[in-house]
Amino acid sequence: MKKEEYDGYCYVEGGVCAAIGFSANGLNCGLNPDKSKNDLGMIYSEKLCTAAAVYTQNKVKGAPVLVTKRHLEASGGTAKAVIVNSKNANTCNADGVDIAEEISGFAANALGIHAREVIIASTGVIGQPMSVKPFAEHMQELAVGLSKDGHTEAATAIMTTDTVRKEAAVEFKIADRVCRLGGMAKGSGMINPNMATTLNFITTDVSISVEMLQNALKDSVKTTYNCLCIDGDTSTNDMVSVMANGAAGNPEITADGTAYQSFRLALFIVMSELTKMLAADGEGASKFLECSCAGAPDQRTAVMVAKSVIQSSLVKCLMFGGDANWGRIMCAIGYADAEFDMNKVDVDVSSDAGTIEVCRGNSVILPFSEEKAAMILGEKEITIAVNLNQGEAEAKAWGCDLTYDYVKINGDYRS
């Protein structure tokens, strides 16, 4: 998948350690019986960070979500570390909150910081009792091993059904100071576009106030993770956090302006690249799908239309099967939860193999070459471009096809 290019922003290596002053580590603490797979990760900044987070809106919230909220409130939006495990979500357990607090305490002790400076997250099976023992036994080793190269170990520790590690980072300038912002994410099922989705950890050396950091995060989530759909389910443990340690030395961003907009774009770039990686690695996915909606009367409409197409089970099956049943795309646009005139809508389907004009207004599907359609749908990355022709707003949504493997993976997840 090609990365989108932005003037003044350059992709760099390093994930959550790309920013100055951050180190990370990951290891197997025994939650995953396969000892070759990491299941516990840590991110650390010696310098105190301003921190912001957005959480799942599910009424059933994982204990780590509740504890992280509590910590960030108690610390006034500051943090120094992230501790995160896979294989067990620590959700719907009777003693979940106590356990999450205890694990935060282990991390704080190992790092010599306050427990309220720890962001904690878990992902995995819901409703399975979780013992603190593996955490107690491995926390020291995890902290001692923190390094600038540890970002890959940490990114591996949060993988569940992910088949590839997801990391992204950019370098850019604010007031002539070189800044960096990077992140890591995990997918890849139970990702719904209606809120903060999946687990994502972002770090940056930009200096920015808690309030502006939270604003930037809330804004970016709307057009990135919230525009991703794998299967329509919304996890109990979703969380996106950002930590900013100010090591780049720029004047602290405390209000909207050029510096804030530069930061916001960096955040958007990293979050949208991670989002696209999550889509391409959706459970069982064989194809990456992007739906853009332009010409919308407002951004909400653009988002709703793009998501409606990306979420449609029938469109997802069409893409898997390579069957040019365009009516399903028209149908999914038509039931999007938004108000617009369907008879002005243009639709194109394209890939590296070419473009087919599906519709040019009047809700009529145009004649097309089956041969060309088969070639276009035979590619691994397919774009559906919708133009409502009734405004200036636009948005994109990302997803993947629905395959036998999705059913297989989710018919037997726990074992």
Added chain:
Amino acid sequence: MKKEEYDGYCYVEGGVCAAIGFSANGLNCGLNPDKSKNDLGMIYSEKLCTAAAVYTQNKVKGAPVLVTKRHLEASGGTAKAVIVNSKNANTCNADGVDIAEEISGFAANALGIHAREVIIASTGVIGQPMSVKPFAEHMQELAVGLSKDGHTEAATAIMTTDTVRKEAAVEFKIADRVCRLGGMAKGSGMINPNMATTLNFITTDVSISVEMLQNALKDSVKTTYNCLCIDGDTSTNDMVSVMANGAAGNPEITADGTAYQSFRLALFIVMSELTKMLAADGEGASKFLECSCAGAPDQRTAVMVAKSVIQSSLVKCLMFGGDANWGRIMCAIGYADAEFDMNKVDVDVSSDAGTIEVCRGNSVILPFSEEKAAMILGEKEITIAVNLNQGEAEAKAWGCDLTYDYVKINGDYRS
């Protein structure tokens, strides 16, 4: 699947011909290249009927939907016949409305009635040009062959990916007159719970005003077809129509009261039995799922919770794989679009093999026997019972599991 029993209502044979004065027929007119399969159906009442219908809320509406609306408006809510075809939805075609009008005209001519007395519907592929020729050539034969036994031929004509014919009918009394109400329906993909779903035709010999008929239909749809979810997609051609010819001789129902309530229950029984048949025959389905939600503060909440569980891709996969991953049920309840206290919720999962208590408040999943869970999930009909314990309202939703076959059927639908 067991039918639910109601005092004073008795299930009878005959589908759309169970009511006095209705006849039907179905044949292959050539839309389906497999000549052994019917693709064109007709229902007829010599006596003029009051008629009501509800339609898809998709912005892309099939031409037959637009034409039926126009006819019922022109006739003041009366009708004498239904003409319906499968294999082609006559949607997103440039000349779709003209073609639907022309076909209505053929039916009217063959029956010696007005075109505005014809309800027309189509189901099948969207965006495929439709010729009137097969309709012109077979309409006379279709009309001549109308009979009391023709309900099976008609019910067969509307099947698309359905594997079984769906018919239901009941006999009951209003003011000491024996009345009948029956119907036929088609599934089985692209069925979303947010509106009138799929194609359904109901006939009755009850005498009832247009207004009360429309009220009863709108009401019943909310708790029957609208509580069905196969794949979350909403068709462009959905329609439910009811025709009442008054042949039972009861005093015309013109207001709420005992007679209206008896009629309304008959409508609910037939529509909910058809809904359950649609769920059990969902595309690729291997299991029938029912989710009941009791103890809700209001009916909307009950409906939203029951639907949220039935719609979850991950719950559907769990049922297919027989994997007791109860967290997914808790998760789906938690993201239902309604306000309630999650910590009061009880959840049970049961089948003919027994019941497991999944949760008793506090969002904690209780310990359970894996062996017993495997036995329960091994059955073909599974019930998830949710009790919110915060009110008196209740509702049910129906669906099916998500299987390899769903993906297979929809990866290559047109061919």
